Amino acid sequence: MRHLAILGSTGSIGTSTLEVVRAHPERLSIVALAAGRNRDLLQSQCEAFHPRCVSVGSKEAADWLRSNLSYRPELHWGDEGLLACALHPEVNTVVAAIVGSAGLASTEAALRAGRRVCVANKESLVVGGVLMHEAALAGGGELLPVDSEHAALHQLLDGRDSTTIREVRITASGGPFRDWPLARIQTATIAEALNHPTWKMGPKITIDSATLMNKGLEVIEASVLFGLTADQVAVTVHPQSQVHAMVGFHDGSYQLQVCANDMKLPIQYCLLYPDKQPGPVAPYPWDEARAWTFEAPDLERFPCLGLAFRALREGGTAPALLNAANEVAVAAFLQGRLGFWDIQACNQEILDRIPATPLGSLAQVLDADRAARRHAEGWVQTRT
Ligand SMILES: NC(=O)c1ccc[n+]([C@@H]2O[C@H](COP(=O)([O-])OP(=O)(O)OC[C@H]3O[C@@H](n4cnc5c(N)ncnc54)[C@H](OP(=O)(O)O)[C@@H]3O)[C@@H](O)[C@H]2O)c1
Numbered sequence: 001m002r003h004l005a006i007l008g009s010t011g012s013i014g015t016s017t018l019e020v021v022r023a024h025p026e027r028l029s030i031v032a033l034a035a036g037r038n039r040d041l042l043q044s045q046c047e048a049f050h051p052r053c054v055s056v057g058s059k060e061a062a063d064w065l066r067s068n069l070s071y072r073p074e075l076h077w078g079d080e081g082l083l084a085c086a087l088h089p090e091v092n093t094v095v096a097a098i099v100g101s102a103g104l105a106s107t108e109a110a111l112r113a114g115r116r117v118c119v120a121n122k123e124s125l126v127v128g129g130v131l132m133h134e135a136a137l138a139g140g141g142e143l144l145p146v147d148s149e150h151a152a153l154h155q156l157l158d159g160r161d162s163t164t165i166r167e168v169r170i171t172a173s174g175g176p177f178r179d180w181p182l183a184r185i186q187t188a189t190i191a192e193a194l195n196h197p198t199w200k201m202g203p204k205i206t207i208d209s210a211t212l213m214n215k216g217l218e219v220i221e222a223s224v225l226f227g228l229t230a231d232q233v234a235v236t237v238h239p240q241s242q243v244h245a246m247v248g249f250h251d252g253s254y255q256l257q258v259c260a261n262d263m264k265l266p267i268q269y270c271l272l273y274p275d276k277q278p279g280p281v282a283p284y285p286w287d288e289a290r291a292w293t294f295e296a297p298d299l300e301r302f303p304c305l306g307l308a309f310r311a312l313r314e315g316g317t318a319p320a321l322l323n324a325a326n327e328v329a330v331a332a333f334l335q336g337r338l339g340f341w342d343i344q345a346c347n348q349e350i351l352d353r354i355p356a357t358p359l360g361s362l363a364q365v366l367d368a369d370r371a372a373r374r375h376a377e378g379w380v381q382t383r384t
Contacts, residue, residue, distance in 0.1 A: 002116070002271055005032035005053070005085040007106055008097035010041045012202045013120040013146065013263060017095050018045065020268045023280045028271060032085035034076075036098075039064055046073065053088045055081025082106040087113050093271065095146070096121040099204050100327050101320075101369055104128055108362060111141030118270035120146035123327070126220045127320040127369060129359055133224075144270040145225055149218055151266035152245035152257035153226060162227045169246040169254075170222060171238035172215040172297060173198045178239060182301050188340040190333065198241040198261055207330045208304075211343050212297060216308020217326075220319045223312055230312045235305065237295045242284075259284055303344045307351060317368035318356035324372035325350035332380045342383055349379050 032053035035042040039061045055076040062077040076084040094110040103121035112135040149170035193210040208214035241261040299306040311318040329346035332338040
């Protein structure tokens with residue numbers, strides 16, 4: 001039986017995870033739920049699943065829940081609350097579905113405490129890199145990727161050593177601006193960037209999909225998860241989002257992973273691994289006529305993807321610097337303080353300006369994250 005803590009239960013991945021839990025009551029139970037600001041949705045999730053441990057973003061929201069819940073769970077708030085949920089003694093599986101590097105400490109602590117951690121929060125892998133593996137090794141934790149491309153690679157690689165394969169390819173839908181000319185992309189609006197053609201997701205990852213930064217973060221994530229060099233990870237644009245990843249072997253052949261573009265599938269894969277059970281998603285409809293297309297990404301129109309490869313090659317704290325700059329730039333874009341094209345300019349500025357240092361400890365990563373945020377905020381101010 002998997003006893004779950006869902007960190008980020010009110011988000012897109014969190015709510016999909018609860019649907020998977022509903023489909024498997026004999027295998028999955030909820031012990032802890034944690035969210036940020038959406039206290040109303042968290043309240044209704046608590047009434048439906050009765051978690052024994054609950055955390056929310058602020059003390060005020062925790063007090064509000066205490067007065068408005070029909071039962072009395074342990075109530076926590078803030079970063080300490082995330083840790084209380086992840087480390088609750090009855091929890092053996094943590095779904096890390098918070099957005100941004102705010103999820104780093106709880107992911108690391110859960111791995112160090114020997115939990116299975118189903119990581120949707122790609123930023124913690126990008127920022128923390130090998131430190132996440134070290135935490136898992138030290139504490140006996142198990143790291144499983146929820147991102148659809150990485151869950152696909154996990155299935156395709158099936159424990160193979162990275163030297164036995166030539167490359168992996170993750171697919172990208174190409175986002176809403178896949179076939180837009182550069183000049184039009186440069187002046188894209190918030191509404192246009194939030195209009196993703198194939199995936200319904202939270203706002204930050206949706207903007208990252210429009211810049212292809214999301215794919216860049218996933219390139220770094222693939223390298224971290226599977227011990228691959230930058231030359232072993234490639235991206236193919238596949239607008240239909242049905243093939244999620246491919247593994248290329250030394251003889252020139254490839255294996256592909258195919259499934260519907262529904263995050264409940266990779267979530268269920270991680271939660272029930274290694275079992276495959278019928279779940280909330282129908283089997284792939286092969287008899288419906290459809291065409292798949294594949295093309296190379298255009299780094300001139302989508303420079304964030306190139307910046308991610310650069311950060312991966314530079315190594316050390318470079319991915320953390322890029323991720324922090326991007327979080328600041330995307331938030332500023334969503335607030336109307338930056339234009340769409342400024343996001344890549346901010347990311348490039350931070351990589352150019354702050355030298356990367358070797359990755360030593362979590363504290364050092366958090367220092368790099370803070371320094372990059374400070375500089376990026378300063379850069380945003382000069383543009384507004
Ligand atoms: N959505 C997808 O299809 C998808 C696919 C692959 C990977 N991912 C990754 O999964 C992660 C989550 O994405 P999402 O689309 O689910 O995001 P989302 O819809 O924006 O949800 C984010 C969740 O995190 C919570 N949260 C944010 N900051 C928090 C904090 N400081 N403390 C506690 N809770 C906090 C939010 O709570 P409130 O809403 O209550 O404030 C919400 O529950 C991201 O790293 C993303 O890249 C998502």
